[in-house]
Amino acid sequence: MSIQLSGVRVRLGENDVLRNVSLDLDARTGAVIGENGSGKSTFARLLGGLISRTEGTVRVLGLDPGTQARQLRRRTAFLFSNPDAQIVMPTVAEDVAFSLRGSGFGPDELKDRVNTTLNRFGLAALAEHSSHDLSGGQKQLLALSGSFVRCPELVIADEPTAFLDARNARHVADHLFRDTGHRLVLVTHDLTLAQRCDTAVLFADGRIRTVGAPGTVVAEYERMLEC
Amino acid sequence: MLSLYLPGDGVLHRMPPGPKILTLLALVLGVSLLPAAWWAACAAAAMCVIAYAVAGLGDGAVGMRQFGRQVFAIRWIAGLTIVGQLIFLGPEPAVANTARVCAAIIIAALLVLTTRVTTLLDTLERALRPLEFVRLDPQRAALLLTVTITTVPVLAGLARQVREAQRARGSSGGLRTFAVPFLVMALKHADELGDALAARGVG
Numbered sequence: 001m002s003i004q005l006s007g008v009r010v011r012l013g014e015n016d017v018l019r020n021v022s023l024d025l026d027a028r029t030g031a032v033i034g035e036n037g038s039g040k041s042t043f044a045r046l047l048g049g050l051i052s053r054t055e056g057t058v059r060v061l062g063l064d065p066g067t068q069a070r071q072l073r074r075r076t077a078f079l080f081s082n083p084d085a086q087i088v089m090p091t092v093a094e095d096v097a098f099s100l101r102g103s104g105f106g107p108d109e110l111k112d113r114v115n116t117t118l119n120r121f122g123l124a125a126l127a128e129h130s131s132h133d134l135s136g137g138q139k140q141l142l143a144l145s146g147s148f149v150r151c152p153e154l155v156i157a158d159e160p161t162a163f164l165d166a167r168n169a170r171h172v173a174d175h176l177f178r179d180t181g182h183r184l185v186l187v188t189h190d191l192t193l194a195q196r197c198d199t200a201v202l203f204a205d206g207r208i209r210t211v212g213a214p215g216t217v218v219a220e221y222e223r224m225l226e227c
Numbered sequence: 228m229l230s231l232y233l234p235g236d237g238v239l240h241r242m243p244p245g246p247k248i249l250t251l252l253a254l255v256l257g258v259s260l261l262p263a264a265w266w267a268a269c270a271a272a273a274m275c276v277i278a279y280a281v282a283g284l285g286d287g288a289v290g291m292r293q294f295g296r297q298v299f300a301i302r303w304i305a306g307l308t309i310v311g312q313l314i315f316l317g318p319e320p321a322v323a324n325t326a327r328v329c330a331a332i333i334i335a336a337l338l339v340l341t342t343r344v345t346t347l348l349d350t351l352e353r354a355l356r357p358l359e360f361v362r363l364d365p366q367r368a369a370l371l372l373t374v375t376i377t378t379v380p381v382l383a384g385l386a387r388q389v390r391e392a393q394r395a396r397g398s399s400g401g402l403r404t405f406a407v408p409f410l411v412m413a414l415k416h417a418d419e420l421g422d423a424l425a426a427r428g429v430g
């Protein structure tokens with residue numbers, strides 16, 4: 001029910017970036033692994049409604065990201081590697097509040113939600129701080145706050161720890177995995193993180209090569225890298 | 228260049244955003260319409276100083292510390308404008324024109340210094356609503372203006388990165404060697420930001 005693709009092809013420019021992708025994913029947390037250029041980001045962006053399929057059918061939370069992108073985005077959050085690109089407002093609290101624009105909350109309720117979220121991600125003391133002057137780890141936590149303040153049902157994260165050091169990467173991952181009733185699709189090169197998921201998908205050359213238990217899929221990926 | 232919000236409770240901070248925008252707009256127009264004469268340059272400078280003094284910025288120096296920061300921030304614009312005009316127009320118009328341009332920017336900066344971006348966004352959205360009938364989406368337009376303002380520090384950061392990378396490679400850095408990587412990074416940022424805005428449910 002959560003994510004279903006059948007016979008999906010995505011063409012970008014001159015290339016078929018995804019080819020004949022079919023998948024039925026209903027785990028709470030799913031890892032997406034594969035080499036650079038194998039189509040992981042394209043898959044993630046497809047799920048988030050940021051690009052549309054050329055062929056086939058896609059259902060995310062029962063919605064078609066191609067035609068119901070707005071409704072879908074209201075229920076999903078997307079996290080990128082580069083936190084700088086995700087920060088819009090000049091101060092931390094304003095940036096989190098920005099995610100709630102147009103959601104119809106009154107000023108008190110809005111403030112409440114922002115504060116609760118900032119507390120949860122350990123940013124409460126930085127609420128009035130300039131968001132562009134945060135450290136890389138803090139920026140990614142701010143991006144997480146901006147995502148989670150909307151209580152998404154599905155979080156799609158495209159290598160969210162790629163720019164972080166080990167400690168911050170772990171910190172961000174812990175937040176992503178903490179069960180707050182959301183599902184998680186995690187694109188990652190960190191195979192330890194992939195092992196923490198309930199299921200894993202291996203992409204190779206624009207196709208899905210294997211889906212299954214993370215242990216098995218990661219082992220296959222490592223075999224693939226050896227030859 | 229565009230400085231960020233400065234928390235405070237001075238006259239401008241307390242003024243509702245609509246009238247504040249109109250007042251500052253009138254001042255900017257006022258200095259822009261001054262003639263190209265020595266006395267006009269003095270008048271433009273005086274208007275800036277007075278505007279910062281009465282704004283109540285609470286910087287412990289009657290607004291003059293902030294005023295100094297703004298002047299420093301636009302030193303390149305000032306330099307370029309005055310050099311170009313000295314060559315073609317002579318001293319009096321050059322000084323007067325430069326003073327007018329700088330005064331306009333410095334007075335406009337008072338808006339960003341004393342208004343939260345969120346407030347600015349709300350106000351712009353409301354102000355632009357009548358334009359809906361010419362098929363302009365006020366939400367999008369306000370967001371575009373706001374993102375433009377808030378992107379300035381990011382672009383400044385990118386420019387610094389490019390310069391540092393060039394210095395690290397021992398290049399003195401001509402305009403071309405700066406412009407190409409800078410444009411690539413800026414466009415990449417624009418692309419990512421567009422995605423991020425869409426993903427955050429706006430835009």
Ligand SMILES: Nc1ncnc2c1ncn2[C@@H]1O[C@H](COP(=O)(O)OP(=O)(O)O)[C@@H](O)[C@H]1O
Pocket residue numbers: 012013014015017034035036037038039040041042043
């Ligand atoms: N906008 C685009 N236009 C054309 N080709 C693209 C575009 N975006 C990505 N590609 C190509 O699609 C392939 C897969 O890219 P991507 O999904 O980003 O892979 P991954 O995230 O696994 O590294 C790459 O070969 C890339 O060059």
Ligand SMILES: [Mg+2]
Pocket residue numbers: 040041042158
């Ligand atoms: Mg990628």
